[in-house]
Amino acid sequence: MSKRSLNCLFGCLAANSRYCRNYSYKAVRRPDAAILSRKLTAPQVESKPDELQAPNDLTKHLRAKILATGPITVAEYMREVLTNPLSGYYMNRDVFGREGDFITSPEICQIFGELVAVWIVSEWRKLGSPTPFQVVELGPGRGTLARDVLKVLTQFKLAGQFSMHMVEISPYLSKVQAQRLCFSSEIVNDENSSHYLTGKTATGTKVFWHKRLEDVPNAFSIILAHEFFDALPVHKLQRDDKYWKEVLIDVNENNGNDFDNKQQFRYVIPKSQTPVSHLFTSITGETRDCLEYSLDTDRIINIIANRFESDGGIALIMDYGHFGEKGDTFRAFKNHQLHEPLLAPGTADLTADVDFRQIKRVAEENGKVLCFGPVEQGSFLQKMEGEARLEKLLSNTLPENRDAIKSGYKMLTDPEQMGRRFKFFSIFPAVLKEHLKKFPISGFY
Numbered sequence: 001m002s003k004r005s006l007n008c009l010f011g012c013l014a015a016n017s018r019y020c021r022n023y024s025y026k027a028v029r030r031p032d033a034a035i036l037s038r039k040l041t042a043p044q045v046e047s048k049p050d051e052l053q054a055p056n057d058l059t060k061h062l063r064a065k066i067l068a069t070g071p072i073t074v075a076e077y078m079r080e081v082l083t084n085p086l087s088g089y090y091m092n093r094d095v096f097g098r099e100g101d102f103i104t105s106p107e108i109c110q111i112f113g114e115l116v117a118v119w120i121v122s123e124w125r126k127l128g129s130p131t132p133f134q135v136v137e138l139g140p141g142r143g144t145l146a147r148d149v150l151k152v153l154t155q156f157k158l159a160g161q162f163s164m165h166m167v168e169i170s171p172y173l174s175k176v177q178a179q180r181l182c183f184s185s186e187i188v189n190d191e192n193s194s195h196y197l198t199g200k201t202a203t204g205t206k207v208f209w210h211k212r213l214e215d216v217p218n219a220f221s222i223i224l225a226h227e228f229f230d231a232l233p234v235h236k237l238q239r240d241d242k243y244w245k246e247v248l249i250d251v252n253e254n255n256g257n258d259f260d261n262k263q264q265f266r267y268v269i270p271k272s273q274t275p276v277s278h279l280f281t282s283i284t285g286e287t288r289d290c291l292e293y294s295l296d297t298d299r300i301i302n303i304i305a306n307r308f309e310s311d312g313g314i315a316l317i318m319d320y321g322h323f324g325e326k327g328d329t330f331r332a333f334k335n336h337q338l339h340e341p342l343l344a345p346g347t348a349d350l351t352a353d354v355d356f357r358q359i360k361r362v363a364e365e366n367g368k369v370l371c372f373g374p375v376e377q378g379s380f381l382q383k384m385e386g387e388a389r390l391e392k393l394l395s396n397t398l399p400e401n402r403d404a405i406k407s408g409y410k411m412l413t414d415p416e417q418m419g420r421r422f423k424f425f426s427i428f429p430a431v432l433k434e435h436l437k438k439f440p441i442s443g444f445y
């Protein structure tokens with residue numbers, strides 16, 4: 001889409017601003033790889049005294065599980081820590097912002113969500129404006145991106161033409177999202193229903209909450225995923241001669257029942273292969289000796305590919321990640337600082353960089369979809385005419401808000417901050433191959 005057409009779309013956006021916030025974001029500094037590999041046997045990250053207190057419920061649960069059935073995979077540990085229904089990290093609290101553990105791009109500045117929305121409108125129109133359509137967001141957090149997208153689509157007078165579908169595992173966060181998006185909402189107690197919460201926005205758009213992407217109805221879908229895939233469990237694999245071995249997590253025997261002392265878990269590498277290390281096939285010419293592999297990501301990408309082939313749709317994945325060159329990125333964040341992932345599970349966010357090369361490999365495997373990117377966030381936002389939007393906002397906002405808006409936008413685009421590390425990646429149906437040559441994807445070219 002040309003600069004002129006994008007500017008035309010901007011003309012439809014309201015000029016008012018919400019306040020831009022400026023805290024630290026996660027995934028900037030990675031732990032030293034040497035320290036991480038040493039952690040396989042002896043954790044090196046210093047812990048603060050308040051983290052060495054009596055074990056929480058999740059620690060007890062994980063200990064009992066490992067003692068009963070043996071060491072667990074890093075993926076299982078991650079799943080329990082993040083999404084255990086009773087005490088998982090995401091399940092019953094707000095973890096974002098100054099009081100939380102990290103801040104994400106949509107929370108930093110409204111320009112982020114607005115440009116994503118302009119991208120949606122631009123790509124949807126190029127496809128002939130198929131209606132009705134659904135906007136699906138995977139892992140919407142506080143619902144800030146969804147709210148900004150909803151606001152812009154409503155300004156484009158599309159309110160009656162789409163529904164919104166939030167794929168959210170956290171009952172707590174789904175309520176936060178409903179408060180942000182909806183005029184009214186109600187919990188659905190029917191176990192046969194594909195959604196567990198539903199609501200209506202002030203302009204009449206219907207919003208549904210689902211536990212899994214599988215539960216979202218089949219229809220033309222615009223799928224957004226911002227910092228979702230980095231929260232999905234990863235298996236950690238390590239090459240041992242010509243085989244892959246899986247890194248597992250065991251209880252820290254040396255620690256015994258001395259809960260006041262040191263951490264309760266440690267990494268181990270079993271002598272034999274696990275089902276995942278046995279079944280995993282690396283790409284020809286793989287040079288890494290250790291890597292992270294997310295079965296959940298593969299599964300979700302397969303669903304997207306199948307749906308796009310049958311019903312059409314486009315996906316925009318926004319996350320930090322690499323293209324198959326990194327191998328050891330599993331880490332934790334607490335209070336905006338790196339944290340030891342095996343310490344006080346459930347009190348810190350766990351994350352791993354997204355492997356975009358693996359996503360492309362799985363998505364394109366059966367020829368159903370085509371992938372584009374990853375491109376750097378700074379480049380995407382600039383190509384989407386972010387600076388023009390910034391100028392417009394600045395000229396219409398109160399003087400006391402200007403610095404926060406400017407520094408928020410800088411944080412999103414500066415290569416030294418979030419501009420280079422965060423990436424945009426898109427998926428389109430393969431039948432559009434020729435069409436996309438004529439109408440290149442906005443923000444990517």
Ligand SMILES: C[S@@+](CC[C@H](N)C(=O)[O-])C[C@H]1O[C@@H](n2cnc3c(N)ncnc32)[C@H](O)[C@@H]1O
Pocket residue numbers: 082083090104105106107138139140141142167168169170173211225226227228231232
């Ligand atoms: C890192 S937060 C990102 C939130 C938001 N997209 C943002 O960028 O501000 C991850 C989000 O994904 C949700 N989530 C994590 N694992 C999930 C899963 N397996 N299924 C559905 N949602 C999940 C969390 O509850 C949370 O809303």
